[in-house]
Structure formats: C-alpha cells, structure tokens
Amino acid sequence: MKWDEFERWGEWISHWAAEYHRTLRDRPVRAPTAPGDTAARIAPVPPEAGEAMEAILDDFETIVMPGMTHWQHPRFFAYFPANAAPPSMLADILVTTIAAQCMLWQTSPAATELEQVMVDWLRQALGLPAGYAGVIQDSASSATLSAVLTMRELAIGFSGNREGLNAKGNMRIYCSDQVHSSIDRACWVAGIGQQNLVKIGTTGPRHAVDVAALQRAIAEDRAAGHVPAGIIAITGGTGIGASDRHGPVLEVARREGLYSHLDAAWAGSAMICPEFRDDFWDGVAGFDSIVLNSHKWLGAQFDCSVQFLKDPAAQLDTLKIEPEYLKTTGGGVTNYSEWTIPLGRRFRALKIWFLIRSYGLEGLRDRIRNHVAWAGEVCEAIRALDGFEIVTEPILSLFSFRAPGDDACQQRLVDALNNDGRIYLTQGTFGGRKVIRFQVGQFDTTRDDVMMAADVIDEVWNRIR
Structure with a gap:
C-alpha cells in the first residue's frame, strides 16, 4: 500500500468509525451468531496475491462485524466496561502511526516522560499522597502478577529468580473470597499454587474481608511452618463490588511484615470523585502496590492499566534484567521495561493525556x-x-x-x-x-x-x- 492510498482509506475508516458510534443503539449489543459462523466464511488458506482494500473492507463489514459484541454500546451492562472515549481513540491512532517500541527511555524519551507525568496526574486526581510512583501496564492482571512476584521474592530474600522455588517452603498469599480470578492465575504463574492462595470470608454491607479471620489464618500458617508472603485487598470486586476496609487490612500487613497490593481495577477510577473516598479509599495510602484500569470506567482506550508503587525498588529488584544491549548510558533515567514483565511497551500514556485534557x-x-x-x-x-x-x-x-x-x-x-x-x-x-x-x-x-x-x-x- 502506498501512502496516498493509506490516506484515502484512513479517511474512509474515520468516517466509518463515527457512523458506527452514531448508530450503535440500532445494533444488538451481543453478537447474534453461533459458534463457527464467522470461521466458516473465511478462506481456509491464505491468498498468494494481494487483494484490493475495497474487497478486504467489504469482507470486514459482511464477515467480521456480524460476529462482534459491541462493548461501546450504551446498553452494555455486562462485565465491566472497556471504554473508548473518542480523544483516547485518536491518541491510539497516533500511537499506531508512530509505531514506537517504548521499552527504554532512549527508545522514545517523550513516551517515558509523559508516562511519568500522567501517572502523577492520576495520583493527584485519586487523592494519593506524594511519593507514589507508577507504571502503565497492559491490564490489572499483569500488575497483580508483578505484585505477587514481588511478594514471593521479598518473602524468600530475592532468591527465587536465581535458585528456583525448591525448598523455599509453602508461600502463602491472603485475600478475600471475592477477589477476581486474576489473583488465582497470578498465584499459578508465580509458582505459589492455588492451594497457597488463602481466601477469607467477608462481612458487612461492603462484603469486606474478615480481618480477624485474616489475622488468625496468618498466625496458623506461621505455626504450621508456612511462609506468609503478602495480602491482596480489593476495592470494587468484579462479582458484586466487594470492598475491603483498608485501614484494618494494612494494620495486619504492617504487623506481620507483609507486602500489600490493592486491586481497584474497576472502582479505583471512581475515586477521582472525593465524595466516594470515605467509603472506599480510606487508609489506601499504606498499600505497597495499587492498580486501577483507566480503560474501564475512566474512558481510556483499552489497554491502559496504571500500577502505583509506594516504593518501586522491590518490584524492580524482582523484574529488572539488564543485558548489555538494553543498557542506557548517560544520566539517571527511567526504563519502564524494568518495572513490568513484558520487555516491549506501547505508548499508552498519550491516550491518558488526550483524555484528561479533553474532558x-x-x-x-x-x-x-x-x-x-x-x-x-x-x-x-x-x-x-x-x-x-x-x-x-x-x-x-x-x-x-x-x-x-x-x-x-x-x-x-x-x-x-x-x-x-x-x-x-x-x-x-x-x-x-x-x-x-x-x-x-x-x-x-x-x-x-x-x-x-x-x-x-x-x-x-x-x-x-
């Protein structure tokens, strides 16, 4: 494709996108197709010769679109939203056009520095104290896995990455029985195991973790020779919105010397409204790690999850790996690939900048x-x-x-x-x-x-x- 063709079809797609959103209310929210319907209409072998964009876009309309569930439909009340405000969509078009791989400061200095500032904008908007730093992850699942890996390494003196987990004991992670399944998966991937994720019952109108039961579970595990590693709390659990009482949970974490992570993937965005903080955000400043998905309620184009860290050092000690070809010379800079599991990183901060400035x-x-x-x-x-x-x-x-x-x-x-x-x-x-x-x-x-x-x-x- 030549760039003049790109310009022509880019204009066509822009008009199509606007019309799509204008007519969403006329479409069924969920795809009215049966399993296999879409695949049956796609050629089973790849073409040897290139095809005209007219034919490709026609097939997109007739084959792909009937099988799409419309997440931006105004009557989508299932799951949590994956919102895409128009300014964030425009930002993502620019990001796709530039196509930068923003793994290091030097591979795109503006991307790194805008990310630092956008994380701090959100910190201020959410009422978190100065001192919290952060990183933009793809999703809360990745942020939670990063936190669980950090819990694991802290509990065993940062020896797991070097030596493996043999003879390290049964490391235990504690949470309520209302957590998202990503917590379970993080424990699987981190090698901790489902049996060592200790789920505690909840109490009260907010379905908060039973703090007395949490304390007992930790004491019993220590007595049994297990290795408590961390506590995961929630604000706005996926099932029913369960929200823990942060102050009491953090008292247990401090008393037991455990790393703490707060999953506020959905409800965290609502904390830009000060009136919700007394019920859902009180005491939040003590958590070592906090995650919210700005691509849910806040309106940023998926994927764009922000992890705040009280002190990034432990997560960097867990995840940082620096072969010679990734070393950066010069003054002190932030290389965000050292804060996350993937090496490759998209320029996600731009859509937050566009979103907040627009609205x-x-x-x-x-x-x-x-x-x-x-x-x-x-x-x-x-x-x-x-x-x-x-x-x-x-x-x-x-x-x-x-x-x-x-x-x-x-x-x-x-x-x-x-x-x-x-x-x-x-x-x-x-x-x-x-x-x-x-x-x-x-x-x-x-x-x-x-x-x-x-x-x-x-x-x-x-x-x-």
Missing part, C-alpha cells in the same frame, strides 16, 4: 456520578418488579438481582435478554446462588438507556416464564 477531571467525574445515580434508580425499578429480589445492593454502580425461581430460571432470563439484543447482562454467583449482575459504566450511556433496561427485563421475563 477535564470534572467532566470525567460527572459521568461517574451519573452512572452511580442511575444504577441506584434502575435498581429500585427492578426491585419493584413482581417477585424480583435485589440480592446485593448497589456498590457504586454495580448490583445483583434474581428473578422468581431457581438458578435455572436466572440463566434462562439472562440468555433470553441477551438473545433479545436490546441490553446485555451476565450472570454471577453469590451466597451459593446464581445472580444476575448489572453494572452501569459505558462512557456514552444515558439515563434513558439505563432505565430502559428495567422495562426490557420485565417484558422478557413475562414472555418466557
């Missing part, structure tokens, strides 16, 4: 505040439906409910709603029962979009029951 913090706060308020309203509308039950009350913009009937009825309603196409929900479990999750967080959703969901739920339920 301002107050514009982003307004969206989050609306989502929280609208979630409360639609929760009450669903509560009023005949026989429906609110199982977990709204925590920020997430709640769960049940229709009349057993677990099979809940799944039947979820499937019917998603096949209907007007809204998209997903199921979960709580207290041994299947529930239906509802979260409000898509960047361009409106109150009408949210409140329409209650009517759709009522209509579909009466049709299938």
Whole structure:
C-alpha cells in the first residue's frame, strides 16, 4: 500500500468509525451468531496475491462485524466496561502511526516522560499522597502478577529468580473470597499454587474481608511452618463490588511484615470523585502496590492499566534484567521495561493525556456520578418488579438481582435478554446462588438507556416464564 492510498482509506475508516458510534443503539449489543459462523466464511488458506482494500473492507463489514459484541454500546451492562472515549481513540491512532517500541527511555524519551507525568496526574486526581510512583501496564492482571512476584521474592530474600522455588517452603498469599480470578492465575504463574492462595470470608454491607479471620489464618500458617508472603485487598470486586476496609487490612500487613497490593481495577477510577473516598479509599495510602484500569470506567482506550508503587525498588529488584544491549548510558533515567514483565511497551500514556485534557477531571467525574445515580434508580425499578429480589445492593454502580425461581430460571432470563439484543447482562454467583449482575459504566450511556433496561427485563421475563 502506498501512502496516498493509506490516506484515502484512513479517511474512509474515520468516517466509518463515527457512523458506527452514531448508530450503535440500532445494533444488538451481543453478537447474534453461533459458534463457527464467522470461521466458516473465511478462506481456509491464505491468498498468494494481494487483494484490493475495497474487497478486504467489504469482507470486514459482511464477515467480521456480524460476529462482534459491541462493548461501546450504551446498553452494555455486562462485565465491566472497556471504554473508548473518542480523544483516547485518536491518541491510539497516533500511537499506531508512530509505531514506537517504548521499552527504554532512549527508545522514545517523550513516551517515558509523559508516562511519568500522567501517572502523577492520576495520583493527584485519586487523592494519593506524594511519593507514589507508577507504571502503565497492559491490564490489572499483569500488575497483580508483578505484585505477587514481588511478594514471593521479598518473602524468600530475592532468591527465587536465581535458585528456583525448591525448598523455599509453602508461600502463602491472603485475600478475600471475592477477589477476581486474576489473583488465582497470578498465584499459578508465580509458582505459589492455588492451594497457597488463602481466601477469607467477608462481612458487612461492603462484603469486606474478615480481618480477624485474616489475622488468625496468618498466625496458623506461621505455626504450621508456612511462609506468609503478602495480602491482596480489593476495592470494587468484579462479582458484586466487594470492598475491603483498608485501614484494618494494612494494620495486619504492617504487623506481620507483609507486602500489600490493592486491586481497584474497576472502582479505583471512581475515586477521582472525593465524595466516594470515605467509603472506599480510606487508609489506601499504606498499600505497597495499587492498580486501577483507566480503560474501564475512566474512558481510556483499552489497554491502559496504571500500577502505583509506594516504593518501586522491590518490584524492580524482582523484574529488572539488564543485558548489555538494553543498557542506557548517560544520566539517571527511567526504563519502564524494568518495572513490568513484558520487555516491549506501547505508548499508552498519550491516550491518558488526550483524555484528561479533553474532558477535564470534572467532566470525567460527572459521568461517574451519573452512572452511580442511575444504577441506584434502575435498581429500585427492578426491585419493584413482581417477585424480583435485589440480592446485593448497589456498590457504586454495580448490583445483583434474581428473578422468581431457581438458578435455572436466572440463566434462562439472562440468555433470553441477551438473545433479545436490546441490553446485555451476565450472570454471577453469590451466597451459593446464581445472580444476575448489572453494572452501569459505558462512557456514552444515558439515563434513558439505563432505565430502559428495567422495562426490557420485565417484558422478557413475562414472555418466557
């Protein structure tokens, strides 16, 4: 492709993208396709000769798009959002165009220095104290794995990377039973093992980890000869929004000398609103590591997860590897590839810069505040439906409910709603029962979009029951 062709098709794609977003409400939220439908329409062997872009884009429209679930749809209420505000999308186009590999300061000085400043902008916006540094990761899963590896190395005197884990004892990580599955996976990958991830029950309206039980579990493990390594807390767990009481958790961590990590992947973004901090952010300044996904509620194009570190030294001692070809001469600079597991790094800071400058913090706060308020309203509308039950009350913009009937009825309603196409929900479990999750967080959703969901739920339920 010549650059004049690139310019022509880039303009076409820009117009297509704008029209796509303007007409999203007219599309079914979830892809209405069966397994294998898309693959069956793709040529089974690669072409020997190049094809015209007209043909490629036509196939994109007719083959790919019917099989896409629309994450930017304003009635996407399943999972947590992977938002893509227009300014962040434009930034990502620029990043793709420049196509820099930003692993070291010298491979793109501006990318590194903008990342440093953007992390600090977010630190200020979230009310974290001065002194926290940070790094932009791809996702919270990578940040959590980095933290778990750091916990592991600290617990065994930074000997695991050199010597392996043989004869190091059973290292134990502690968390509540409401954590995301990425915590489990991090323990698998780090060689700690599922059996050494100790999950503690929760208490209270925020479903916070039982701190007394946490303390007992650590004491029992020490007595049994195990090696406590770290504690992982949550703010806004994926299932029902469970949020730990940070002060008491950190008291245990300090008393036991354990590294602490806070998974605030979804709800952390809401802490740009000061009024939510007393309930969800109190005491947060003591954590060694904190992660939030700015590509969720904040609106940055996926992927863009920010990990804050009280003292980066332990994570660098865990992950830094410096062959001769990666050494940087000159003054003291930051090489972010030493802070993360991948060596290669995208220029993710640009989309945060574009996003915050375009909307301002107050514009982003307004969206989050609306989502929280609208979630409360639609929760009450669903509560009023005949026989429906609110199982977990709204925590920020997430709640769960049940229709009349057993677990099979809940799944039947979820499937019917998603096949209907007007809204998209997903199921979960709580207290041994299947529930239906509802979260409000898509960047361009409106109150009408949210409140329409209650009517759709009522209509579909009466049709299938």
